[in-house]
Amino acid sequence: MSSKKKLGFATRQIHEGNLHIPGIAPLATPIFQTSTFIFDSTAQGAKRFAGEEEGYIYTRLGNPNAAQVAQKVADLENGEAGLVAASGIGAITTAIWTLVKAGDHIVADDMLYGCTFAYLKHGISRFGVDVTFVDFSQPGALKSALRENTKVVYFETPCNPNLKIIDIEEVAKQAHEYNKDITVMVDNTFCTPYLQRPLDLGADVVIHSATKYLNGHGDVIAGVIVGKKDFINECNLFGMKDMTGSVIGPFESFLIARGMKTLDIRMKRHCENAMKVAKYLEAHPMVETVYYPGLESHPQHDIAKKQMDGFGGMIAIILKASREKSEELLNAFELCTLAVSLGDAETLVEHPASMTHSTYTEEELLACGLNPAMIRFSIGLEDPEDIIQDIENAFKKVFG
């Protein structure tokens, strides 16, 4: 649907990648719940395996529902191509396994989603790949970590869970000036392409946990990789097919395509609600610090304004109280739901140090400036007054 390239975001999130089947003509792309696809002849099968003829072979190598989502996300990210994986971690590991071998080096920001950190710190390092963690928001930190054998520069922005903002343009420039072949990979989960498009800012690859805002309804685990056609092809036919096998099911892809039809509307509402909640929290006498990129008090607010079209739905706070009291507060919410994950219609609250980021030791958390008492909110789509009232009630229950 290349003629749609110039259409608006909402139009593309709805129409891009949809399959039109003549004769039956369903509006929604049907679910192709099949493991394999029939060949006309041995010659056709051989041609498809050899890449000499277009067409499906086997769902681990491609499926129309996954292709629909891949095309939607790639188009919205202004990328050439996309690949859908069975999880965000599936997307990350598929992309990285495609790029590195023993003896290579990765530079990663020190604040990452807990399992991304575990994969880089404890997983891939077992196979002879060196990983250096530095704080990309510190001037000179990335430059000093780059080496001749650096293959990948990896980061999130905003970071999970402390909402640190990293200047995408600056990181891509520094990495490519050092070596144009370094792959700059950005996890864009917190923003989605509606709020931020890293490829336009010089990054090479975008990663998503589609489990979160892209799907948006808390009922799917999925991931996406977006980048240049050749790289995505390699991710598909090597990283995914032979290394991770992290293949999405057709039904999960169907649900993501369905969820994505309302991505812009949901993201707008997440941003509006989060700004109201962040302002309420900032004025609360029991709150020491609010981490929300939309607040002027956020240390990288100017970078956020420059590279984001809105500030997202994620907030983190530190209370003027102990870690125990913070945990008590988490248990006192009624509407806000105690659960990990994010980007859903429901407001979710969690304790990173003991949950999503328990893969970091307490020393490792402190080293990247994260207070183990931090509470993380994923602000949902409920009426903002009700979210704020629930937070107010929880504060009253714990602090009187």
Ligand SMILES: Cc1ncc(COP(=O)(O)O)c(C=O)c1O
């Ligand atoms: C920023 C970020 N990236 C990647 C992931 C991993 O995604 P998944 O849980 O879909 O594997 C998560 C999960 O919370 C995340 O928050």
